[in-house]
Amino acid sequence: MNLLRREFFARSAHEVAPDLIGVTLLVDGVGGRIVEVEAYDQDDPASHSFRGQTLRNAVMFGPAGHAYVYRSYGIHWCLNVVCAERGRAEAVLIRALEPQHGLEAMWSRRGVQAERSLCSGPGKLCQALGVTGAHDGLPLDEPPFELRARTEAPTIVTGTRIGLTRAADRPWRYGLAGSPYLSRRF
DNA sequence: ACCGCGATGCACT
DNA sequence: GTGCATCGCGGTG
Numbered sequence: 130m131n132l133l134r135r136e137f138f139a140r141s142a143h144e145v146a147p148d149l150i151g152v153t154l155l156v157d158g159v160g161g162r163i164v165e166v167e168a169y170d171q172d173d174p175a176s177h178s179f180r181g182q183t184l185r186n187a188v189m190f191g192p193a194g195h196a197y198v199y200r201s202y203g204i205h206w207c208l209n210v211v212c213a214e215r216g217r218a219e220a221v222l223i224r225a226l227e228p229q230h231g232l233e234a235m236w237s238r239r240g241v242q243a244e245r246s247l248c249s250g251p252g253k254l255c256q257a258l259g260v261t262g263a264h265d266g267l268p269l270d271e272p273p274f275e276l277r278a279r280t281e282a283p284t285i286v287t288g289t290r291i292g293l294t295r296a297a298d299r300p301w302r303y304g305l306a307g308s309p310y311l312s313r314r315f
Numbered sequence: 316a317c318c319g320c321g322a323t324g325c326a327c328t
Numbered sequence: 329g330t331g332c333a334t335c336g337c338g339g340t341g
Contacts (some may be wrong), residue, residue, distance in 0.1 A: 185325075201335095202322080203334095204323055209333090293328090294332075319338090320337090321337095325337105
């Protein structure tokens with residue numbers, strides 16, 4: 130599956146999510162391989178698209194393969210990949226990655242921390258990679274974004290999603306087995 | 316280890 | 329006014 134093709138993302142978020150584990154995500158050359166994601170679909174009370182289109186979530190309604198960036202708790206930014214299309218607004222939340230490229234930029238943006246905490250959470254990851262609302266709606270196959278296909282098939286673990294109050298029992302969290310860069314252990 | 320809380324923007328009731 | 333797809337800090341076991 131060619132990551133630069135829109136067809137990769139024009140599938141259900143439940144198919145795309147595990148396929149993103151191990152994929153390298155860069156923003157202006159800063160990033161690493163994705164180790165944790167969550168899927169959200171339109172029949173999902175926890176999804177921003179559940180109640181229909183608004184100004185904030187408009188990007189979720191397509192086209193696929195673009196970044197949906199929203200502000201969380203008034204402070205943090207969170208990065209999603211838009212999936213599906215044809216009115217089915219789905220997305221995959223990028224929750225954690227393994228810092229591999231541009232470590233100096235990450236350190237300066239995040240402040241002095243343990244390396245494992247540079248990108249171990251959706252808000253941390255956006256801060257480390259410099260993702261903000263200015264990236265909302267931008268295609269992921271063009272600069273400043275870059276995606277690189279994985280070279281090995283990862284061992285994937287699943288679990289329930291983090292931090293939800295609604296639909297908290299759905300096992301739509303995916304992670305790279307054994308990675309020390311997860312936001313939480315599975 | 317876990318628990319509580321404050322910071323802060325914005326969609327929604 | 330309330331609740332959140334969060335994080336970091338400070339308290340207690």
